[in-house]
Amino acid sequence: MKRLVILGAGESGVGTALLAKAKGYNVFVSDKGKIKEKYKEVLIHNEIEWEEEQHTEVKILNANLVMKSPGIPDKVALIQKLISNNIPVISEIEFASKYTNATIVGITGSNGKTTTASLTHHILKQELNVGLAGNIGDSFAKQILEEDYKNYVLEISSFQLDGIVDFKPNIAVLTNITPDHLDRYDYKFENYINSKFRIALNQTKEDYLIYDADDEVITNWLKQNTIQSTLLPFSLKKTFENGAYLDKENIKITIDNIEIIMPTKNLALEGKHNIKNAMAASTVSHLLKIRKQTIRESLENFHGVEHRLEQVLKINKVQYINDSKATNVNATYYALESMDAPTVWIVGGVDKGNDYTELFPFINEKVKAIICLGVDNEKLMENFSNMVDVIVETQFMSEAVKIAYKVAEAGDNVLLSPACASFDLFENYEDRGRQFKNAVRNL
Template identity: 55%
Template sequence: MAKRLIILGGGESGVGAAILGKQKGYDVFLSDAGNIAGKYRKELDEYGIAYESGRHSEERILGADEVMKSPGIPEKNELVKKIRKKGIRIISEIELAYRYKGNSRIVGITGANGKTTTTSLIYHICKTAGLNVALVGNIGYSFAKQVALDPKELYVAEISSFQLDDIHEFRPNVAVLTNITEDHLDRYEYKFENYINSKFRIVENQTADDYFIYCEDDPVTMEHIGRFAIKSNLLPFTMNKEPNQGGFIKNGQMTVAVRDERMDMSVYDFTLKGKHNQYNTMAAGIAGSVLGIRKEKIRDAVQTFESLEHRMEFVSTVRGVDFVNDSKATNVNSTWYALESMEKPTILILGGVDKGNDYSSMMDLVKEKVKAIVAMGTDNRKIHEAFQNDVPVIVNTGNAREAVHAAFHLANKGDVVLLSPACASFDLFKNYEDRGNQFKDAVREL
């Protein structure tokens, strides 16, 4: 009899896991207590996967052999507690993907900050070197779906602590931990220790054939690294000393040393600016070297990597409020992804030329994360109609400067102001770049 795999959550990771599970002969059923976005329903129908939305059929779920839980569902969820109590094994999407990856290698990147940049740069290094590689995980494309539909020899995966919470066998050949700062403590019983343990799970199944790349200048990492029985080869990166294996920066020069290979490069040649990005670049350079990529190719990649302007681009923090420019989000789906990645209370700047937008797929995320909407367009009626029942404050503004000032006024310390318009820009702006640049200029004037 086919193994019964129940999937909780109908987002990117849940639907990807459902597709892979179905392909591998499991009896798959997907359940989402909220609304499943149209594009995901379409995929579920296309692959003939049974699903429900707006409810959980408890009896059916508790009859599972295994449950794949979306990383967004916390342990304190009542249904999750019942599944645990019954002793049903819960796995994460990366665990399922790992099970069927074949001989492919995995680079897994986790950390509180810098993981998206580091992941994107490692992927860029691998692409520059001509490797058969895919970019997967927390970055927006399901690892399981990639394994099912377009398997590669190498996967570069951005991994959140929530995804690591439900691994069993998952083992990256190369693990990168960028740093650890207090984050998501609401999901870890407000114990920083639990979050730290979660991050270090990335190395728990590694063997002496694997590599662990970590920041030796990160106090939390260094305070706790001794508690874990790490079997893999340690490759630290630092700006304070000169390890003979790993990476360091001294006098504006980055050195990466792995096995017998050494590579030097001036930090002035990095396209990514800022000290935090020097750390990210060291981590990525070491990973490239571990994968056996020639130093010329790594140098090339580091010099040609573009941090993605207008795509979740961090602008600055003003009096404790972060400003993020996601002007490239010209449709609801892009804004949905942007909101999904938000971890702080959000003031959302929306609007522009509405191309017949259906905002309903955003509704659940807006309810959960958005405290106010600043509408920026010549006609904001549709935004009011869509969100007036769910968002306490909706303000109209007529240009980028007004929008930034209104959002800043509504924000408290610890909030984030996100420009992610979900609309085209040609009412008040020439194009999305112009919109993003005007937003950034207005933020800099605050």
């Protein structure tokens, strides 16, 4: 009986444990932290052996295969030990994909992947049997076990791609690549870029790679490296024989001489970056033969994902906006770009090696006050203190929102767009976003 050890008992770990047990593996789940009650109950109910607050090496180093949570870096000693013992260490995506023959759409990128994955799923589900998994919702492994969809849309992070060997999506989408998570890639941007392109690693010419052709990082990599995939670019600036581009107010998508046209004026999501997300999702849908009318209607009635430029409330003519999902500078760039009123900006958290210079023009033009919300705000203060009249520090969301309320005047925006990870003061970006919304509602 093959022994599978799972490191990390979160959504992906527990989902993998269930699928592996059903497929006849001897399964052991080990978590260095405390396991959440809801996951513990599932493990106990399914009689799967587990431990928490420790990694017992003798029970781990005898594995045939190890599935690790994407949150565990490769450089930790235990992972290095497994690798030197020639024990394969893979991600949930790699493990689970071996047990499905579904058509897989894999979506990655530094920003826009959740919105693009949710939008793609929203369109496809009108006409196809389709699941949404990966970095979002219920785990991929669990859905294969319980739902067995004919199609999957997977939002895939670079950490999940680092743990693939044979996995290949039939359709891959690369939304963009900007510096992010560099703390996990030895502070080398090229390592992170290569990691993102692993999504196309095993693709053949029967498979498709849909990508942003306005992104120089992507286009330069494609010039210097060969991949087998059939390429379908999208762009706001260029035109293509095969791919998607903007023609005045319309998105034009051509695949194998079949053209469809989508007007952009009624898109539910605002902002240039959302036109790109719509292009990517529509290209996938066109490939999978979804009717043009269905795509158009779906684009017009899709209202985005929680914690992504989410309008919370208007109080005394001040609009409060929750963009907690902006965990890197580029995401905050899109948020500030889309502000059309003086903005009180709440920023900060765990800095992943951020360079804030690309934000400077927007700060000069649109930001009237900055509230730094983090354990260590020194870098933010250095960057921004001479750019705005009001800059304050706090370590409490409720206080940050109260300060914003005092500073903002009728017609202003209050924007939570942290540009950083959330782990210093919050459980995760969702927790940060919910605390913001609660604090706004309690004003």
